[in-house]
Amino acid sequence: xxxxxLQKPTASELEILRVLWARGPSTVREVYxxxxxxxxxxxxxxxxxxxxxxxxxxxxxxxxxRAHVYQACQPATETKRQLARDVxxxxxxxxxxxxxxxxxxxxxxxxxxxxxxxxxxxEYEGRSR
Amino acid sequence: xxxxxLQKPTASELEILRVLWARGPSTVREVYxxxxxxxxxxxxxxxxxxxxxxxxxxxxxxxxxRAHVYQACQPATETKRQLARDVxxxxxxxxxxxxxxxxxxxxxxxxxxxxxxxxxxxEYEGRSR
DNA sequence: TTGACAATACGAAAGTCTTCGTAATAGTCT
DNA sequence: AGACTATTACGAAGACTTTCGTATTGTCAA
Numbered sequence: 001x002x003x004x005x006l007q008k009p010t011a012s013e014l015e016i017l018r019v020l021w022a023r024g025p026s027t028v029r030e031v032y033x034x035x036x037x038x039x040x041x042x043x044x045x046x047x048x049x050x051x052x053x054x055x056x057x058x059x060x061x062x063x064x065x066r067a068h069v070y071q072a073c074q075p076a077t078e079t080k081r082q083l084a085r086d087v088x089x090x091x092x093x094x095x096x097x098x099x100x101x102x103x104x105x106x107x108x109x110x111x112x113x114x115x116x117x118x119x120x121x122x123e124y125e126g127r128s129r
Numbered sequence: 130x131x132x133x134x135l136q137k138p139t140a141s142e143l144e145i146l147r148v149l150w151a152r153g154p155s156t157v158r159e160v161y162x163x164x165x166x167x168x169x170x171x172x173x174x175x176x177x178x179x180x181x182x183x184x185x186x187x188x189x190x191x192x193x194x195r196a197h198v199y200q201a202c203q204p205a206t207e208t209k210r211q212l213a214r215d216v217x218x219x220x221x222x223x224x225x226x227x228x229x230x231x232x233x234x235x236x237x238x239x240x241x242x243x244x245x246x247x248x249x250x251x252e253y254e255g256r257s258r
Numbered sequence: 259t260t261g262a263c264a265a266t267a268c269g270a271a272a273g274t275c276t277t278c279g280t281a282a283t284a285g286t287c288t
Numbered sequence: 289a290g291a292c293t294a295t296t297a298c299g300a301a302g303a304c305t306t307t308c309g310t311a312t313t314g315t316c317a318a
Contacts, residue, residue: 010275014219028295045277047296052275066285067295077231080220084231087216090143091209096232097245102206102213103225104253114254116226121250124233125243139305157265174307176266181305195314196265 006058006074008086013053016046017072017079020059025071135203137215138187145178149188150205156196 009017019034020026026034032046050070053059062069072079092098138146148163149155155163161175179199182188191198201208221227229246 011219012276041276042278044279044296048277048298049275051297077234080227081231081234083216083220084228084234085236087212088232090140091212096229096238096242097249098209099213099232100225100229100246100249102210103217103228104249105206105210105213107214109225109253113225114250117229117250118247120226120229120233121243121246124238141306170306171308173266173309177268177307178305180267 006079006082007056008082009053009058009079012049013058014079014083016049016053017058017076020070020072021076025062025069027065027067027069029067031070135187135208135211136185137211138182138208141178142182142187143212145175145182146187146201146205146208149199149201154191154198154200156194156198158196160199 015035016031019031023030023034028043028047028050031050032041032043035041035046050059050061054061054070057073059070059072061071088094088096088099092102144164145160148160152159152163157172157176157179160179161170161172164170164175179188179190183190183199186202188199188201190200217223217225217228221231
């Protein structure tokens with residue numbers, strides 16, 4: 001089964017995807033060890049998750065080796081865009097400034113971050129002319 | 130039961146909260162009629178959801194009238210902040226510019242929106258000096 | 259008072275998510 | 289070959305979500 005408009009990953013699936021994005025193609029054990037540094041969970045839990053994700057089509061695996069090697073089907077950027085859009089629509093009715101407002105609210109934001117944000121806006125401003 | 134650090138609302142709960150924020154205190158029927166304009170669902174479904182939300186503490190109700198009147202416990206702004214932060218952390222590791230980048234990516238953004246975003250940044254820049 | 263109607267309460271089914279235990283399998287070493 | 293180990297496969301429990309049907313309760317009018 002291979003649907004194009006991939007459904008949004010669950011919380012656990014996202015954690016796994018993040019490991020795969022960071023490490024590139026990885027075995028279950030590699031993902032497991034990475035995740036275990038942050039939270040406690042069993043090896044077979046990770047395995048099962050990866051099997052489910054394979055079935056859903058969010059990852060694919062290479063079975064040439066004894067230990068299968070998994071990788072994300074979508075690049076990080078694509079999935080992140082999807083998740084950002086989802087929140088943008090579901091919570092903020094599409095208003096990017098509302099999203100930004102609430103994301104930044106009551107939070108120290110570094111000069112560096114603010115500069116980067118400004119740079120982004122410049123880029124968009126330029127493009128829309 | 131009344132926990133302070135309210136857990137994040139589910140998709141359905143958010144839809145109901147949005148109606149309550151927009152309308153102010155409302156009866157089940159009022160929420161039902163509002164929601165039904167966008168999606169098909171039964172009256173008792175909305176009722177049940179509101180009952181569950183009452184138990185969770187995300188809404189409270191006034192039972193003086195025959196038809197109970199529900200209202201959100203948290204103001205919209207608070208919950209929205211929570212959801213924005215959640216995505217910011219879970220998906221973008223806290224980087225606001227990453228969030229913004231993906232939210233805006235490949236999307237027409239009006240001049241008005243861009244101006245508003247810029248205004249927000251000015252405000253933050255001012256505050257952090 | 260009783261019938262009709264509107265509202266709430268309750269329970270349960272179906273689906274998804276997360277987690278793990280156990281079984282089966284495949285490779286390795288002696 | 290046989291024992292040991294690492295890996296995958298499978299199934300299932302428990303929690304949570306969403307949805308709705310049915311029962312109960314309250315209100316009003318005739």
